[in-house]
Amino acid sequence: MDKVSGKLAFTADLKMAGMLHGRVLRSPHAHARILGIDCSKARKLTGVRAVITGLDSPLPHYSVAGQPVLDEQLLATEKVHYIGDEVAVVAAVDPDTAAEALELIRVEYEELPAVFDPRQAMLPGAPLVHPGQESNIPHRLEFRRGDIEKGFAESAVIVEETFETPLQYHGYLEPHAAVAGWDAGDRLTLWIPMQSPTLGRMTYARALGIGEDQVRIIQMPMGGAFGGKLEYRLHVLCALLARAAGQPVKMVNSREEDFQAGLPRVPMQMRIRLGVRRDGALAAKETEIIADSGAYVNYAHGIMLSASHRHDNLYRIQNIHTRAFLVYTNKVPTGCFRGFGNPQIHFAYESILDLAAAKLGLDPAELRLLNSSQPGDFTPHGWKLHSCGLSDCIRQSVEGSGWKEKRSAPPSSGRFARGIGLACCLHVSGNRTFLPFFDGASSFIRINGQGKATVFVGETDLGQGARTTFAQIAAHELGVDPKDVTVSYVDTEISPHGLGTFGDRATTLGGNAVRLAAIDARQKLFEIAAGELGADQGDLDVSEGVIFSQADPKKSITVAQAAKLGWARLAGGLVTGHGVYTPPDVSMVDPKTKYGNISCAYPFAAQVAEVEVDRLTGRVRIINMVAAHDLGKTINPLLAEGQVQGAVAQGIGYALMEDMGVRDGRVINRSFGSYNMPRIMDMPPLNSILVESDDPNGPYGAKGLAEPALTPTAPAIANAIYHAVGVRIKELPITPEKVLAALREKDQI
């Protein structure tokens, strides 16, 4: 209700005494040397309290989350690397004065040759984006499994295609924002919408050259994140200004800035060569990926790794050879976005599977069922699939969509043609490889004398309802009403260390920690109650806020009473439960071979899209979607379906509508008017089916859901278009122009 009534305060809504407003001066050039910066006029403007450039004082090179190539600086010192790169920041008494101050800063640039196409940037002799490095390829990988030559030799059908996916803007309704303030003792507090306060604290302390314990991050409610609100420079720049000005500073991106200088999805060019045996078994797969990092690596190395190997665990395939290159270009730095490399590679993989199915004369659903991973599988990458509902997802989405009749319907030759397509995917529930020295989650729960519980956990709510889920889990174990459970926002001063919410980890890892903490708290309550009631601890149970003896139910006290007694005996300390969850049997990947079981539970999904293609205009209309998701166990159906619906909407945008339009390094579509995200009339009817495969590791069997939910959408649509009109669009977004061009080309053959 706080949200609908407008009472919930987001970061941009915060007001503090003496608060200043900050703005960023950004580079207008894609690649240029900085010859000089003159801030004298800006500093003299009435109302300006601080002006900082990279030339004022040495700023260390840093990276996010321990990525080994330190290619970032808070403000440009020698060069700017993309249009939007941060050059200077100002803080002033109001936003207008800050904007005026930006106009008064004179920067002298010497433009340098720039690279925009990763294939060009890879060539020897290409302009170096970061001259301290040998090339524009900060990360590369290669691995082999099985015997690829043998696999191709055994193949009856070999298909090879190259696919391309573009930048995708997160489109959270709340633009990036930050409020920073320092105390008299040199400790920083940041009020930020931040998916990982813990990671932020580490990275920002390093970027500022101070100790981690000097940084306090208070997580603010988020107006959407989807991966785009992890580490972000604006947070630290705000801190720099607050320190220089000696007053709190607020900074909020304009929407245009957010388009130019956010961290959009990593574009990829993916070539796949796939061999399939006569009996339909996948025999061999050769893959080459070129991933566009933009001006800085950020998390793109992890995204490239994810795109390189995760999909290999979706179907049973033994013979694999993969190479991937992460390449710098003078464009907006790319980063995490829901799916983390999976939407990109699954677009390619699921498209090429349909091509193979067509050549073999096999139904695409049949081909997938023949090869599906199964529960108990131990894959060539070392993944242990304790639960796997993939086959159920395929069958149920196929049944729920009228697949059989629609696949065998005679093709239409008229203006409108209908088609139906399927795609599958998998994901992780938490990813061990994110941070070498830490994984897992912890939680503590305090119960007050009124029997109300407060949960502290390190996994953040991005708006998706993690706090509701955690409250449900805690309430379930404590035997109280979820309404009596509050889940605290993350504050690094108070909350237990937790990685935060990304990698689809919140329910599985955070949820398990909350579950354990609640069980611990319950035990402590039982200990107190046992003494009071003169009963045996093992005999007690709790329900609806009442602890009772199972042998003699008349012996009972309320949770509140027990908690109050406990409080009295603990000299004011509240009854507190602790829970720590480390996912069992997970490991980092081997740095060379990329082999390793990186997660304790893997969710699976299958989606079927039905489309109608207008041969006259090339427009594709989605008539129906069926999405079947194996999430292990449904803890909250309303929230779960909400994730599927929201994700499918993003998938539809990715597939058909969203194009940032970069030309010569400039983002052309910098507003919602030209960057088309799905609106209310763009949504088709959507049937979500939640498949429960009961994972042994997840809390009550639950696995992740929210990230994979968008991955199958684009390939399902592409496959449906192929079924409808026989054209294969290999580049997203699938615009009417591309469809028309492909139809014309097909007609000419």
Place this chain on the structure above:
Amino acid sequence: MVSPGQTLLELLRDELGLTGAKKGCDGGECGACVVLINGQPVNSCLVLACDLDGDAVVTIEGLAGEDSRVIMESFVEAGAVQCGFCSPGMVLAAKALLDEKPDPTPEDVAGALVGHLCRCTGYLRTVEAVRLAARSLAGRRGRGVAAKRGCADCREI
């Protein structure tokens, strides 16, 4: 108090402390800043504060009556609220729609909300929420419970 270039959105947020209206794009494309001006939903980022003279402006903070509460609860119950950033604007637009069309079709709802972007929910539940609100409000009116339409349901500052 009002400066010439100040938008209604800025006036509300910066001067009057009414932060329920959000600055999502400052260009009239996302609907997060919608308020009701004389009963009609308007993007407040596109209105100059000094252009208003004698007009009735209702923000989300002004929706305090029972009907409004029903609408808000319908959004929550239907699962149409995730991050909540777009919600105040949507609720105001829904109020304006229901004041004019107490029994809207899904097409009516889509038409009323096409100017509102939501990145979290995928909109399907939003349509359900408005229709649920319509049914609940009709139920209240049917039971003869005082039903105020339009600005009479709003609290004045």
